[in-house]
Amino acid sequence: MTAEDELTIRVLSALLREDVVGLRSRSTPVVRQDGRWLRLPAAEGEALLLPVAEDGYQSEYAARLPLLRRETADRRTADLASCDDILGALRALADPVDRPGFDEFAEEYRQTLATMRLHDEVRAGTHQRLATRYGPDPARWRGHRGALAHDTLAAYLDHPVYPTARGRRGLGTAELRAYAPEFHPRYRPRWVVLPREAVTAAGAPFEEVLPGRWPSPALLGLPELDRDHLALPVHPLTKAQPLQDALRSVGLDRYATLARRPHLDLIPTLSMRTGAVADHPRIHLKLPLDTATLGIGNRRTIKPGTLADGAACQRLLQAVIAHEPRFKDSVLLADETCWAHAGHQLLAALVRVHPAGLDRSAIVPMAALLAPAPSGRLVIEHLADRFHDGDPLALLDAVLRLLFDWQTTLFGYGIALESHQQNISLVFDATEDGPRVRLLLKDNDGPRVNAVRLGDLLEPVAFEDPRIVSEDDGPLADLFTTITVHLCAGAYAYGLARTGRAPLTAVLRLVRDRLAEAVDRLPPPPREVLRERVLEAARLPVKAMVSAGTLFSKERCRAADINKHYTTGPNYLLRASPPGPGRPPALTPRA
Template identity: 65%
Template structure:
């Protein structure tokens, strides 16, 4: 971005100071969209703009090829971006026209993009339209869903758990499903259209999306034994798994096995998958549904109503967090999840302080028929959590029934009413664990959805905090250091070649974008935004806890702690996910992203703040 000019064009500023928006939902969405496009430097919003100051604040001026310019009003931010949008608009410099809808904004920016990329802007506009409709639906149903959660019933009327009015009393894995519902109604810290679900209408959202806490029966297909791969063999499948006879297909009992299918996949997506797998004439879709389930935060993973310790992950023909981020399950993902679990178990066995403190769901049982829409993962959670609060990290800043944040309710029960004390305890554990893994050569893609906070009172009555992990199928692993620390027989049998690497840069990128930004920094900025403490105080807490964890690794020459200090704590800039660009705006050929979830730009290092700033 070039140097600051003295004044913004009067036409733009005069109109911007009087802008009003009757539709606040669209304004909220547009602010997040503009912030994401600025952070990712879409069409040069960061690098091709000139900062201009006026009485109402700072603007960024982006020149257009026709001699005109677009003006974006900004405010200092600091969380992954120097600036954030402060008004939900772009303004044309020539005539002062305000662009206040996502269609207008994306049309204007798309006109400045390479012609090869303009289709991506159209796709993102559709993604915004879907998200806007979903946000409005969330607002219209907020009271209805809050009442559902507080009474402990599913949308179908089936008793979900003995819950009360205080969310801090929603215990066990059944209570965790209610926290998933709260999280599903909260915006993602980075991705602006996370609440949108590609191609689903209102009835489908109400019937199958976690934000409505519905229950529904799974559909099933019977697949010939020889065409279905089951890890551990059919005997490893859960007791709840139906036989073909239970599905109304007794004639197939000896020759076929059942494979679950999400109801939204039934129809054309399933027919196409069966045809592609060569099973169109041999697999049979059962007319009889079986096994009532409740969607979790990931939607494609569902919990069994009668046994919420059993979750079943099934692929879906939809997308979230970008139109290219499809909710499918490739067979290799299943094998990589097992390898990731085994690797973590090996580390925990060597680190006594994490035993019984870092918990992991068992994901070793799965089945597939050789196609990304014909697969299932059986996730079994540890026993003994019935009296504990089990909430995904993604729910902590969500609004609970009654209007308070969930973290405030949990702080009341477990930390004397102090949410910052809860945050401090969580940061100590999280950063100790994740830096320890880094020392072994491992970085996890364990974001807010894949880690749950487990809170209860231990044998002495004191508050006990644990972390519950799942879905570790996409780590980054420095193979040489893992073998040096765990031995030549370390479990490194990953299917995806992108997982194993020969240096630390992929690990520090993942550590920064997932553990630091999403699982630590987002809570510092989020709690400050909600007025729980000053941003500077909270960022000091994050830096201090990370610095302590890094010191435990050792910071001498060549030691892992030195790498984290140089590339995270003291780095002038930090990697930032470019999720919109890689997920929707640009093709893989255009973005160069080998993995759309690990495509980066750069942003400020908020850990470098001077005491008293922010």
Template identity: 60%
Template sequence: MTCLTDGEPSATADTDTDTDTEGELLLRVLTAFLREDVSGWRTRSTPVRRGDGLWLRLPVATRERSRGAALLMPVLDDGYQSTYAARLPLLRREPGGAEFVDTAGVLAALRDLADPVDRGGFEAFAVECQQELDALRLHAGTRREVESLLSERYGVDPGSWTGLAGGLGYDTLAARADHPVYPTSRGRSGLGIAQLRSYAPEFHPTFALRQLALPREAVTVGGGTESWLSPRAAGAPALEGSHLVLPVHPLTADGPLRDALRTAGLEGRAYLVDCPGPDVVPTLSMRTVALASDPTRHLKLPLATATLGLRNRRTIKPGTLTDGAAGQRLVEAVVDREPRFRGVILHADETRFAHAGHELIAVLLRRYPAGLEDAVVVPMAALMCPAPGGDRLLIDHLADRFHDGDTLALLDATLALLFDWQTTLFAHGIALESHQQNISLVLDHPAGGGGSGGGAGRTRLRLLFKDNDGPRVNLARLRDVMGQQAPARTEFDDRRIFVDGDRPVLDVFTTITLHLCAGSYAFGLARHGHAPLERLLRLVRERLAEAVERLGTAPGEPGALLRAHVLDAPELPVKAMVTAGTLLSKERSGAADINKHYTTGPNYLRHDHPRQNYPRRNYTRPTGTS
């Protein structure tokens, strides 16, 4: 979350734009609170029809207020993970008619209703919202500057940015967009404007890493080689043989590193090398940077900040490095068993890492597959972003190049492959935390496939995955399918990965693959007028149903489970991200994993789901767009 510090100028914004920014944020916050039943808005409120539309009435009687006191929220029918969404950025108090029209006022009012032990969470979220507003204003004030930089570096047509280098441009666009559900997704805790402009992906900077020399015996190295940690390569040949050199992000080196070394028992034994490290460019995940000299190699480095909730820290626990490598081996074993996915489902190599037993002294070397130089490699998180220089979406530019301008054809092809792969994983008892940031579309016209632009010739679509450290695995099902090839529990560090039964696996499949990687595009494209929502949701359902049928739908088979618990279920699991990430402590929320804490919402895939009143207004359009 952007935190403006003393002496730093804020981005200029006129009064109307500033009001719009505040209002858009409040709409997202109120909708998130509805979805997650914060303060009982979903379970304790009553629908009330008034002259201007539908309101929800929440009784707020306390010792200080009469029994008839209430808060009212204006809402409309939604359907994407929540029955209703906020339609106006306000809460109204009755009796009296006082209105709260900004996030600070709304959160103060709801804080007063909360259990005293939970009020600190509302105060923390109020800070998070203010920091989000700072980020939104900064993004709005720098949009033209950044778009000009990207066009100059990668070309004026964003549908033609190629290779892993061009993918960094797409990361910048995605960093300036809103998360499909988390209302304050653009912020990063504790960072000022100068730090963001120097290191955050939304500004596309290039900077040099720092380098930390550590005694060799203090470092755990995964991947079977230490050559990439060589002191000689780092410009410190005198340390060759006695030390290893780990790259360190400047924000860590200049801040919390000293305390981390002290905690790890390395104070006085480790030190920063004078020679600067390699130049890098930040990716969408700010803690991961690409080597400027070789964008096929990324370094994941811990940062003492948080995104998507104050408890969602961007450090790197050493155990996650082990889990990522084990997760990669597992999904590669599935590809080997399913020949149709070979060369179609791609994975970054994440088997090389190093750490010194502390979450701020660690590094992952991510290596991408070769041969992608002429392909477009675009993270799914960027598809719905406004393209530079106009009002069209990035997905439309990609459709121009690869599907003769048919955006729905591109979505169709993506859903077909995505569901085929993810349901196959489910049949093995596996669900990946493969959200929009962790999947990239790889689009190209292979040799012999015809022309190279405007959709001419055969288009090839592949999916590129990364970050396999947080799956859920039903080990019993996996062993039934893979036998001796199934991994042992000891291959993973996080005990939460292996689960008893299919329910936790279904939860991850639904909240990640369905909601974030399919449903969000149906609702988003409908908001932008690409097609009626009913048609887009029918496409999602049909492609998922086809994948389910391939698994077999006899009782007890994986397809039957997906049909019953996803396609035909009256309700679906929904992530309660604000609740687990900021508002409530783990003790109060009961969340064993803040990224896998759920409530429920309507099933928009059912044929009987009411969708006729779906709003056309795009509440989550990035600030500064039309």
């Protein structure tokens, strides 16, 4: 199957899952000689037919062929196989106000396809360079430096939900090669020198966190500004005009100086806007990136308020760990209390400090587990060989026990984290008592908090984003389901089954059993909430990321947060339970 075919199938599956133009709700299933189709009425007696197969992971069906079939009133047919033709046919059925979003998504498709083809060209060479630099076995890539190599492997995978995730809006091949994690490059940021009084900062001074590495104005060739100015890093992909516009908008254009000298070697992480300091890789710099991923509305800049919220959430997690000492040595937190901004989302920086003492550990972002290693085998297989006698299910079992225990405990306190595959790393060690796995968390600036229950258990924490706080469990349960269950558990069940590494029923049973054990340890009412809304629900919330991120405006889809806008899908956890009335009804096909 070509890259274009793979992408088209993912796009069609996502549009079906999100019920775009009624693909799911207005379609009638029909069975033809080659399999099942969904027939969507169109204009003037015509119809669009989508070939589908049973799926189960967040949607009953997924596309099985890379095409739509147009059927006329007299049953003549024509296949639409190109992106432009497919999206054009669906665009014609959309409300006129929504049609520009289909044009934007078509551009995303083209950018992603170009990136996929580039990946196909360079993947083997990149894998060879990683094997040469770090060794042939990724289970022995150690410490924070080895984690960067795992980030590179993960960057070649597709997002479990968003079909065009490999595209970065507005970036060409040369820019990807120079700054994207899948190429494992080094780069140097530029620096804008600002009056100290114009900068809002928190935590230890940057110069203390990165002694000898954070540049003074003098080091950047501006000695006359050394006494009362501070240098903020600027990602090289931030172009001069947007930067100038940002400075002007906060009244700093006459007081800012862009240093001519770049400084500090960085290596991009899986989050492209974050770079690890090359000679001190446990320290990362998160910088605004003037592009969009996972939808045109998902800008990769840094809103100043998110810096304070990330630090506030870190303090909240530290308080939970202090109350729950069993997590003291098993849940590690990156320090995100050191940050600064000048009042604009292009003038900001976070200095993230990861825990010390992990130089001999294998640190693997969850997003890398299903990535092919240089050997051609999956990363999870290499890790299983080293730590779990070659059994990937035993490794996943150990991960899920800890992950579900931690996340359900947080839910009991009234906290749900947006800790998806990119924001959780697994820390593996071989100890005298056997293999040990720990969680390493970062980037926790978008949680949901039940203020009522949290206030009964811990000191309240203030957040700048009003969307974070609620007075009930609904937003928390939705976030818990779409992130912890779907992305950090279900994705691996279906991924291991799809690649032939384990039977789907066995992995789903493992996921359900470990989740049920963790939920049953909770007191009421959070225990009942998770049982009712997750374990026993007929349908589960599912991210509608294409709709909220690109196709529709925020006003049209009514998304307060495009990363937390949902549709629903089948509860695959019920497949691991005895049959019962909670099963969703199947669609009845007609000939």
